[in-house]
Amino acid sequence: MRIPLTAGPQTPADHRVGGRLAALGRACHRHRRWVLAFWALVLAAGVLIGGRVFESTVAGGGTGGSEAARGTAVVQAADPVKGTVTAVVDGAPVTDPAVRAAVTAAAADLAQLPGVASVADTYSAGASMASTDGDASLVAVRMTDASTTAQLHTVTDRLAQIDADGAHVTVGGDLVLQEEVKQQTERDTRFGEIVTLPLTLIVMVLVFGGLAAAGLPGIGAIASVGGALLAMFGFSRLMDIDTSVLPIATVLGLGLSIDYALLMVNRFREERGHGATIAQAVERTSATAGRTVAFSGLTVAVALSGLFVFTSPVFRAVAVAGVSVVVISVAAALTLVPALLGFVGRRIKAPAEPVPDEGFFSRTVRRVQRRAIPVAVVSVALLVAAGAPFLTAHPRSSGAEVLPKSFAARQVAETVAERFPQQAAAPVTVVVAGDQRAARAYADTVVEKIPGVASVRAVTPVGDDLTGIDVLVEGDPQGSRAKAVVDGLRADRGGLTTYVTGDAASVVDFQHEISSRGPWALGLVAAGTLLLLFLMTGSVVMPVKALLMNVLSLGASLGALTMIFQHGWFSGLLGFTPAGGLETFVPVLVFAFAFGLSMDYEVFLLSRIKELYDQGHGCTRSVQLGLQRSGRIITSAALLMVIVFAGFAAGQMLMVKQMGIALAVAVAVDATLVRCLLVPATMSLFGEFNWWAPAPLRRLHRRFGLSEHVALPPLGARAALPVQRTDAEELAAVSG
Template sequence: MLGRLGRFCQLRRWLVLAAWVLLVAVGFSVGGQVFNRLEPTRGGSDSESIRGLDLINDVSPYDGQVVAVLDGIAADDPVLAVLAEDLELLGGVGQVSWPGSPDGGRLVADDGEAVAFIVDLERDLGDRDETVAGVESVLRLLERDGLADVIVGGDLRLFDEINEQIEKDIAFAELIALPITLIVMIVIFGGFLAAGLPIVGAVASIAGAFLCLLGFSTVIDLDPNVVPVTTFMGLGLAIDYSLLMVSRFREERGRGRSVEAAVVRTAETAGRTILFSALTVATALSGLFLFAEPIFKAIGAAGVAVVLIALLAALTLVPALLAALGHRIKAPTQPLPDDGAFARLATRVQRRPWSVALLVSAGLVLLGAPVLGVTFANGGSELLPAGFESRQVDEALAERFPGGGTDPVTVVARSTPAQLQAWAAGVLPTLPEGIVAAVTPPVALDDGVTVLSVVPDGTSQGDTAKALVAALRADPAPGESYVTGQAAILVDFQHSIASRAPWAFLLVALATLVLLFLMTGSLVVPVKALVMNTVSLGATFGALVWIFADGHLEGLLGFEATGAIETWVPVLVFAFAFGLSMDYEVFLLARIKETYDAQPAGQKDNDAAVRLGLQRSGRIITCAALLVVIVFGGFATAQMLGIKQMGVALALAVAVDATIVRCLLVPATMTLLGERNWWAPAPLRRLYARFGLRESVPVEPAREGMFAKLPG
């Protein structure tokens, strides 16, 4: 099938190229609109915190806030009353809270030299952006007249600034990664043309990814983190797959095949490996569908689509480009030796397999140790660079205003204010001392709903805040009631992840076992691969905590540690890094298995197959991993902290996997297991004989005109 596809792309190269040119043009011109459709998502709708939040939103007359801090003006300045009146007269403004409001004391800075305004917008506004712009322009009149320094934030402004920064981060990461990748590939291939083809495939994949994401945005909510995560995953895979295709094409040309024959042969061999690799990556991403949170489902759906786009580019666009330009690509004049650097490395490892396996395993476990002390948080404005006003507003509220900017734990109930007040009077005094900092009187909303806000001592998502959530839920308010707020959302988010993660891992593990069995015919090799991948991922998570939670390398990587890891990051690192690890596992095992199967019956030599397999795949794995590390390293330059954490974590995961695991741990363990590597029960051996997926295809007999005369 893949051979026929390669032949079609070779014969209809201009048609295929025209189709991809059209896709790229549409992808970048239309697909870029996806940035205007991003919307931060919350936890799963079945969690108590989200149901409570939805109830508040359903009965509240307001939706969205603009928050401003006016520095250098006294709370009793008469101009503030005029400002409040001007804001209330604006269309779309529902309520204005300021120092002159009944509860305005909380909006006066502790030093008395600044005030805050909170503007609640009406629900169902036709043009929310216009209303926000109008509010901001009125607030900045004080700055224009020299009466105060004004900074403007709030949830609506925060969403806009996050989307703005994410778009900049993606563009900057690609601007850094693509040129460096091109330079490295020129060194690898020794020519600009061969090096440029994977870049073309990567750019086309990005365009296709934007179109996919735009399509998904019409049916599901896309969190701002979906776009960069799926984009750099698609970019890395596209480069990996295109690199493998171009490398195999050059290898076939070096054996004397014509351009036409080399394209078909490349599709038959490397195309099979790429197809199998894409299946393993898509399988790893499919585990995200088992989580309740919309962000994981969205990234899972978008990620699988992006993997398919990268696969499609490698199997159609790259063969068409090779057919059109392959005669200008420099082919090697002699095959790679079977006794090169990677074979010698494998030989050294095989001399002391126990020492290598134990030392490497111990080192990976030690690297993973910091994960035992990890703290998670759902970040807000602190994820933005310091120059953004949304972050400056939140920092000013936290440092200078009563309550320290701590978000309250909110109790929402279908009861009267008197009932909720009576409940609070009975429950709150029984809580441990130091857990509650302040309590605001109950507020009646529409439809018989009342809200009570309890401010915890300490930070919004700290241990005290989470303990307060647990205490309030243990003695629920009268009637239909929920405990919500930032701390409650974090508690529910973590609980949902912890309860579903084992099932997601089980799904990914079983699917991976099946796929690797169908490739190798062994039960031992897939189990060993899963164990090694788990240990490798543990080391990655440990390094992630050590860097971002503990605050090491802040200056080098350009970030300010928050003391926590974004809650969603480990889940996505697991899915993406696991898929990429299996990607390289497939590359290596395919060559080892091919070599092992080629040995005569009764003369099988496992150690020789391992040496030769590593020698024949080590260079391509190392080059592919280097290019992917460059791509992820580009995203490590992001200013959004969550994206930076993802970029660094995936770059580390790929680097560790392609070097320490593939070049040391795999040869050591396969040497220790010997012929037991290829064991499977008799029924499964018969199953493999019938349905097994084999990367290699029989060598075609020479035909007239099949081989071209090559220089050297």
């Protein structure tokens, strides 16, 4: 189908643009004070409850209905203890009378505090709570499930006050770990916002050449974050929200909001350059760029929808949070940005001239087209090589190592593991529904004979007719032998009802969930993406090719993630200690988020090429003009995304670093190697076959196809200008 570049004479009444998005833009411009007041209230509410959002989260979401999660739930139901606060009293012999007196006095005081279930130390519980060298001991305070944060702080303060000559105290434990993770995650999120917003403002000033236009995306992003916090607070009342979800939602909201506002402001400048009044420019921007924003939001939401297939709470929470943030970002772009344009539109400079048809990007495409086969082969080889390390990735369920070594909770966890082996958490725990005698018999006859089991450390009751068996394994506590032990224990339960839990079991359950449900999630995302791209392009070749190239791009990102966080590349520069593997759920989240963002840029570029092809340009020339007219805005949008992700990667939480760096690499690779080299090369090789589809599907597309194109009426005397453009041209004219 060809699209006319000019329109015939129309009456002034025809200047109004039809469609719901245009009507929404007109309404937001007309009632801009009310729209601004609404978003100001959203932002204020988000700021006021921001801290409460982090308080409502939980650290460590578990694996849904997995056996490890069920076993943990059974123990928690039988034991009224919520967790433990552990103090390491180090630097003086355990036999020192002064140390003994100080620890005993503190234990007696702690036992009287509300929220404390029990207190144990080496003088009351035995030598297992003394270090192997005799120069340190533990004080373990078990808190009830009804204890409050204030009571937890009281306990930690009293432990820190243990005073004996030559001894110093470090307070940690799982409850302190959870608090420190929440606090540091909140600090990292705030730090990411503070760092990225000024940097993105500088880049947008360079892009737009003025502060007024550059400031609008930042305002839209801030308002969107406020809305995201409100949404997260609401969801935290309905479901468990893992602490790690909040920075992920924030970084997505910032990136999308800035990109969407960038498109809206760019189109507004272009319409002003065509001679439109502010009201007309806002209306036309909403009809065109607003359409792009809505299509983009749908694309990202489809990618995130695959996470709903999984049962793990962290995946479900990220899916809910991610889709909510996408909706809020789209809403801010379609309502707040038009209102703000009504206030500051006169101060936004229009471009002096349109983007020329010849320039850096068109020249690059011509060079690529002349050597299409070598460029395609080398590009694919580089992406495959970059992604190959991910095949060796080791999933890990992180504990205290998610925090930097300077944190007390991590120091205590490492000290306990090294110097108090009898108190360190067992990599595998078998929860037996039976008394201690039955559990002991099972441990002697079955557990100790499982290959890979080093020893059974303890068999202890944890409730009425419920017993725990702590199992030590050979080698890495979360390595292949530990996983084999988990499988062996689940294969032979000795006729008892058992639950195999612990970190190694959690990793096994995560891997099983990903292997069993991952294909369904991938199928859902692929089907949705292929359908959207087919409805946009009318081709079955382009969607499949785009899907494969995005997978290659994401593979490179995951490969970089493996080399950095598993093998320790640049760990000193980035300020972390390698954990020897990747957090179990991070690769899945990276795939979902990066896939949506990469497909977003794919849509921007393909829609522009498709529109040029429909105008009568050949395939080769359509690719040249398409990249020339959209390359600069794609690069600018990608640069802003990389800044946002890198700002969050600068935080201290290991999971936040992993997500930030992986997404930054994914966007950078996609906007350079894929969009500038691989896409032009493959499109040149396929030629007219790029647009092929079977006859029945062509008829289906003619009836139901989607298009980012919208017909605009002429602007009075300038009716002869080419005012009909695709939404992808929101990416085209950033100059001046």
